[in-house]
Amino acid sequence: MAATSAALSLPLSSKLGTNSSDSSLRFLNPKPILLRSPFFSPNVVEIKRNGISVSSASPVRSRICATSAQVMDQSVAALGSKASTVVDVDLGTRSYPIYIGSGLLDRPELLQRHVHGKRVLVVTNNTVAAIYLDKVVEALTKGNTNVSVESVILPDGEKYKNMDILMKVFDKAIESRLDRKCTFVALGGGVIGDMCGYAAASFLRGVNFIQIPTTVMSQVDSSVGGKTGINHRLGKNLIGAFYQPQCVLIDTDTLNTLPDRELASGLAEVIKYGLIRDAEFFEWQEKNMPALIARDPSALAYAIKRSCENKAEVVSLDERESGLRATLNLGHTFGHAIETGFGYGQWLHGEAVAAGIIMAVDMSYRLGWIDDSIVKRVNNILKEAKLPVVPPETMTVEMFKSVMAVDKKVADGLMRLILLKGPLGNCVFTGDYDRKALDETLHAFCKF
Incomplete structure (x- = not known):
């Protein structure tokens, strides 16, 4: 049954912005634009967890935060x-x-x-x-x-x-x-x-x-x-x-x-937050995934709170998905293709997203943007959460491409993806990537 709360390894502070790595998020759309304000200018703007600094001559309105x-x-x-x-x-x-x-x-x-x-x-x-x-x-x-x-x-x-x-x-x-x-x-x-x-x-x-x-x-x-x-x-x-x-x-x-399957499905989104912007949270998950699966109430309460804090901060900065909020969709472009192509309801949303995260991580590695240790850690934590790490066998390369072509993140015919880049907790939203890497990922996960 449930693990005891004493077994949890909670950080000393649940407040966002305490990560000592002070890493920044980069977004390409499709040219490099680092976003750090809900009112984005065409000039370079940068987002870091410990505050806002703007390297732009354009005026920026007051900060919105969670x-x-x-x-x-x-x-x-x-x-x-x-x-x-x-x-x-x-x-x-x-x-x-x-x-x-x-x-x-x-x-x-x-x-x-x-x-x-x-x-x-x-x-x-x-x-x-x-x-x-x-x-x-x-x-x-x-x-x-x-x-x-x-x-x-x-x-x-x-x-x-x-x-x-x-x-x-x-x-x-x-x-x-x-x-x-x-x-x-x-x-x-x-x-x-x-x-x-x-x-x-x-x-x-x-x-x-x-x-x-x-x-x-x-x-x-x-x-x-x-x-x-x-x-x-x-x-x-x-x-x-x-x-x-x-x-x-x-x-x-x-x-x-x-149900257990629904519980695991939701954990895919929890894992996502750690990968894209909160490395400390991801490390906590690696230590406490058995407690989450066992429904330890303290572990679940903390995971929900930290996830909501992460999402609230992003939404407060970019309510209508001008760029920053799109990063919350790591794995979703591949995952939505699975849901649509395989049939709505055949897989739960989180199951499709989990397979999509693995595919996004694989593509990030093929591009040389992350090292193999991140690939292994993501694969391990998704398996431990009892989530799939490959798409359904019936999904083909053409099915993926045709559904992904009408994804909401496509702009002017350009398929933009959320991919990992750099140390754990960093990602990019970009249309500027080698299409060969996408093809290689699709063929690696599809039989035909």
Whole structure:
């Protein structure tokens, strides 16, 4: 069962910016542009973890950053399983808190302070509804009789993340005569969060919504940052909008009912953060992956918190993915091709991303941008997390190329990729690479 929290090797500080390597992130788009501001100029700008320095003659607006604060007493050295934390996503008037902790669904004041108006629509799926819908309705209404709650229960799975199923949300909202003061609540994993958020962005041209993610994947990644949308048969997440929630409430107790495969899937995104920008976090994962797989509550709470801090900082600097935020998609271009080509729902998102990360790392090595020790470490940690390190056998080189050609990061016909470059914790977003390396990687992982 779960490892004891004493076995964890938590760093002395969970605050971002403490890495002594002081490494910088570089982005090519397709010419070298180092980004370090949410308001990017064509001049060279540089991003480092310990602050912002701008080597540009252009004026740069005030810094936007992510902060974290304590909700309850806790040790800075270790986030205990019963401690609660809030990470703030600082986006000016669109700022919002991410509440993280055990038993947060038993604290109705957290949800109720973010409900606008008297009408709420909870969007969930048939798996999650059976476990948590009643609890959420109680949290929304306890001591607050003025609020009425409707719910719409969608089928569970990535293959249902489409326009036909999305219409069921609109049908319920219109039939219930919800108005512009209503609040949508997403209760579930990444699919539900993306669909509910897109429905909220579109219904009456925008209503408030709240995220209550119930999977590791959604807690560490998809619920944070305001990316919403649905899939198209030709590509994943091609239809959507940037739309920020009022808050994200992460009750870590919801992971107690999460299947093992879903748990492992979410860890792919956790691993990603360490690879692209937080080497210290990656090293922590290498030491504590057995505890994460064993569902140690302290390990999971810390991994979620650190992941949210990393994503909140990136989103605060680049809300609409001008460059920096794209680096959060390490492995996703290959992974989305797997999901689309192999069939939505055949592999979980994190499983496809894991194979995609391995392919991105392989290509980075072929380009001479990283050494073989990083390749080995990535391969080892993904295996330890019980994630695939090769794509499905049915995926062909042509399938990869055709799907990747319509990826959202393609610009002016140029396929841009997120690749590792330099020491651990550094990456590039670039279209400036030797196409031969991409072909070699695809042929190395595909039989034909």
